[in-house]
Amino acid sequence: MFRVAVICLALSFSLLHAETDVEENDIDIEDESELRSKFEKFKVQYKKKYDQAEEEKRFQIFVENLKASKRMQEQDIGTAIYGITKFSDMSDEEFGAFYLNPVISNNNDPRPEEMLSADVAEQLTNVSLPSFVDWRKLGAVTRVKDQGLRCGSCWAFGSVANIESMWYIKTKKLRALSEQEILDCDFRSTGCHGGHPDNAFRAVIQLGGIMSEREYPYRGRNGHCAFKQSKAIAKIQTYRNIRPDEEEMKIWVAHSGPIVISMNATGLQGYRRGIIRPGAYACDNFRLNHVMLVVGYGTSRGYPYWIIKNSWGADWGEKGYFRIYRGEGACGINKLPITVVI
Template sequence: MFQLAVTCLALSSCVYLAAANTIDTALHIDDEAAMRAQFEDFKVKYKKQYDNEEEERRFRIFVENLKDAKRMQGEDQGTAMYGMNKFSDMSDEEFEMFYLNPMMSENNSSWPEEYTWREGDERLENLSCPRKFDWRRKGAVTRVKNQGRCGSCWAFGVVANIESVWYIRRRRLVSLSEQQLLDCDSWDRGCKGGYPFNAFNSILKLGGLMCWRNYRYRASRGPCRLVKSRVSATIQTYRSIRPHEDEMRVWVAHRSPIVVSINAAALKGYRHGVIRPKFGRCRSNRLNHVVLVVGYGQCGRHRYWIIKNSWGVNWGEQGYFRLYRGENACGINQHPCTCVI
């Protein structure tokens, strides 16, 4: 059975409540009438409207996406469930352009040497860690935001990191402006993608970030409207973290949430659970999405990272997802980093 709707009751536990619309996709994927009914449910749930020609095109994309979700379901080695979600009428090309990171996808070799962890850099060694840890429970994580149809995950991941570290150091949780980075970062490409190290360097150059309410998100690039007298948070620098999951876990448990760049191949059809992709399905040499690790845990034999995304609360586990920890899944260990305040 391939469950298309299961609600997570505890984001960092193993408890789930099965909803009524559990379906057998082995029967329904090849049944056009049943798929038409599913598509009608999708349109109602996500408030979709199309003209006649566009509706037929979107229906065909919907069917292909559910077929791909079924393949993912068959391959996944964790507890993840795949199926219908807010992206089910979107082609792979549209998804990559609007919700991933085109600039990073085009060139995974652009990470500068100074951004890469080197022997001699600070390490957190010989520190014990709790079995599970979650910065949300400490009040150190802002609400899940929504980047919209704009490839600005790079800005959201970096800003989320600064929000959390600012709280840990100053005991003030402030929602900061991603739009400021879209408008004022001259190294990145706004909605066409960017890199965390460019974003951190831009914030240093600009003198900090304004708060969200004073520089609201528009999901498009415009003129820089920074007012330096209204900056709400500043950083001292940023740094790379040793690209090893044990070191990343120590950093999360003892310091702060961290920024990671991943391959998002498993996320388009994701609904909930621990993603543990089949080897080769989510290669580490194709990073295309920037997110924030806020904690970690374990569900039976499945160890996982708790990751804050920027696709709104109506995706995944109320805007979060969990990724298997211990196999460098989807390249999560390639370029972990954080600001320093």
């Protein structure tokens, strides 16, 4: 099976709402005093404190990130707004090391045919789909969570979010489930060092279920497996790989529920809001480094988009979510879609 190991790390910061975010689109990057002023506002808003030597280093990185955000803004052909975020004092290398891990898989074997959703593909020419779907509005999505503390656990968060939503759709019971169980008990993956959604699903099947987040709380580090089957509150039957086709993905989201995707999330460092539509060559769609959950789709101002739940806290992006252009395989979003079957 073609697989890409994914590591995407997140740190916890206390932030204000998007309405009070530092504005940066009109910043003159040649004006040192203005840059210093924006940096001071950034530190207050995001509660940043440095020693004297670190302060100057972080200011220089802040300036470089403003320049990068301006380039992203110029290249993006959607409605996305880029600029100052809680990651603006992190270098590209730090962001990549702490949040992302662009790994090219050494295993390019095709997915097994028995896992392909050929039955769904046959419906493509006849199916009628709604123009807008948002499973949040139907009560099928838990709150946005935060990986925190430099643990590469996006694969666990995306997988658990999928189970939570599909369990609700099946039972009408929305339960916050345990990412830590996946980190500790999926022995095919490497916990905070990365993993695969299919392995997470296999672990839950083999364990006999998944415990609640409350009973098996997230610690953001690898630990010993403490799963207790008597306390499992959700189970899955199997999982299905979905064809790398956005029309089929749309069918699954519309008729079945949220699905897991992997994508190149490098450009999300400076994302604030809007619909991402990378310009040509701006986002390598083979460099998959982050796992998340598609919770819906729609169209705005002529731009078709996916709605994606991230795991960097509700203080990032559009209250923890973002939108990305639908129909062009943007940033590799169509490469590895997958979902559980309850």
